[in-house]
Amino acid sequence: MISASEDKLLYDHSETMDIAFGEWYRRNKNSNAVITPTSVRSDPRLEKLVKVILAEAIEVEATDIQITNRESYGLVRFRVGTKMVDHRKIHKDAMYGLGVVLRSMSDVNIEEINKAQINGRFAYDHGRSRYDVRAAFIPSIGGQTISLRVLYSNRLGGNIDKLGFPDQVSKTLKEVLSLKEGLIFLTGGTSSGKTTTLYTSIRHIINKTGATKNIMTIENPIEYQIDGVEQSQTNDILGYDFATALQALLRMDPDVILVGEVNDEGTARAAVRAASSGHLVLSTLHTSDTVSVNQVLRYYGISRLDMGNSLQLVINQTLEEKLCPHCRKPRAVTSSELNWMTKRLKTNEQIVTVYEKNPVGCSECQGYGIKGLVLVVEMLDANHVYKKALDDSQEDLDKLKEMLMTREFANFYPKEWDVFRHLQKGNIDMATAKKILR
Ligand SMILES: [Zn+2]
Structure with a gap:
């Protein structure tokens, strides 16, 4: 298997993006007022994370993005060429919010995490092109597995x-x-x-x-x-x-x-x-x-x-x-x-x-x-x-x-x-x- 450079698989310390707000979510985990689907879906840090993931996928022309839970972290995988590869780790406590933002973008029920929702879709602008993305959310161990398919024909x-x-x-x-x-x-x-x-x-x-x-x-x-x-x-x-x-x-x-x-x-x-x-x-x-x-x-x-x-x-x-x-x-x-x-x-x-x-x-x-x-x-x-x-x-x-x-x-x-x-x-x-x- 091809593996991404080690840096990518660690949390993004350089931009203090994943780790910082992941920690913030961990500390506030038990505060119901802070972490609700409505408050989370407009968190600019999560929106930025989504943008980074999509931009990186489009730049290597990945056709599939899979975001899944591992025991101690979230994992972003890309289909690069014909193979699935591990691309980036995400702080475990940022995973819930990431799912909410993606469900909201995909126009499916943002609160539903126990049932499969397979007909999501959204358009994403990158560079001078607009990409159609199809999204599926499937219940899995530790939360949800999110599958995004990026369509390049536009x-x-x-x-x-x-x-x-x-x-x-x-x-x-x-x-x-x-x-x-x-x-x-x-x-x-x-x-x-x-x-x-x-x-x-x-x-x-x-x-x-x-x-x-x-x-x-x-x-x-x-x-x-x-x-x-x-x-x-x-x-x-x-x-x-x-x-x-x-x-x-x-x-x-x-x-x-x-x-x-x-x-x-x-x-x-x-x-x-x-x-x-x-x-x-x-x-x-x-x-x-x-x-x-x-x-x-x-x-x-x-x-x-x-x-x-x-x-x-x-x-x-x-x-x-x-x-x-x-x-x-x-x-x-x-x-x-x-x-x-x-x-x-x-x-x-x-x-x-x-x-x-x-x-x-x-x-x-x-x-x-x-x-x-x-x-x-x-x-x-x-x-x-x-x-x-x-x-x-x-x-x-x-x-x-x-x-x-x-x-x-x-x-x-x-x-x-x-x-x-x-x-x-x-x-x-x-x-x-x-x-x-x-
Ligand atoms: Zn190269």
Whole structure:
């Protein structure tokens, strides 16, 4: 596990912030007049502590913040890159107040600590951006565990070029988003950033068309609220699933539909029908690449003809830890690595220098050596070359991929090239590159 510098894990003596007012709360613990939810929620010292925690999280692009009770102190943990790390200790007696302030900000019941409250949210301004934060408060030993999820997609403001895709992928995605009908699939596992790409795509359409399109979504859950978009949520208990919701929604004649996930036959059929009758449909599928999308749709009972008429684009993505550009360490590529790259990365270009994580980090990355995440992508343009290759390869996926990489106008961008791009830029180390292409 990466560990933050030791100073951070001690109370903040330098600013006498945590320790001083934590002690103050300890001394006044038995005075009911001083420590009530109403008096505590406007304590500027606690507000400052919340700001420090959020600012530090945003600066290292942590996606999750967990604030939890240990026996003798409170602990703030961050998800930095893909790992949870201990970030900062808090005086035990400041924990109650910290919870009150965060519940108040999140617009949930500030006095309730014995029941889970999972639907909190607030907006937080840092630098020039506004961040949406989702908050959950769960009863646990010694009090409550607070989970904050920081959403970074607002920062992109609908700019596809800021997603971190290679130019070929950004350009193709923008072209397809301007179509009147068709099906766009994002594939990848959980926490692969698919939602961010989908929401950025929706915002891109709004920016381009000046809110003249009727855009509707069916999600579970609704992760971000977007002005000008009609958003709805499925409900398993009421039997309001993606397929039922999609059919209901089509009666309202949307131009663009975001369907949270295609995960059964009914949804797949409804999505394909919508996408071939004047609607642009964006959705996600659980596959680990792009080329197997045909198999998955076939499994859901979609015919080759229907797929050919609707499918436009498939993007597969994963998120990997990004080396801190301020302290990463360069080294020469070894001959066995060179061999591996020539064999596996399917490119004639070569890399001579690769980078590794600096184990002690620097001030820019607060000692983690990691700064945020990078997207590793693969793109399949379901154009006529693809359809022909699908026939010619008789759906042998290795053959299909080979054909797409060599045929003119295929507009296929394999994951191998993206791994090469990130190695070349020093975003990822060799171990990560090998892990991705395992
Ligand atoms: Zn650094």
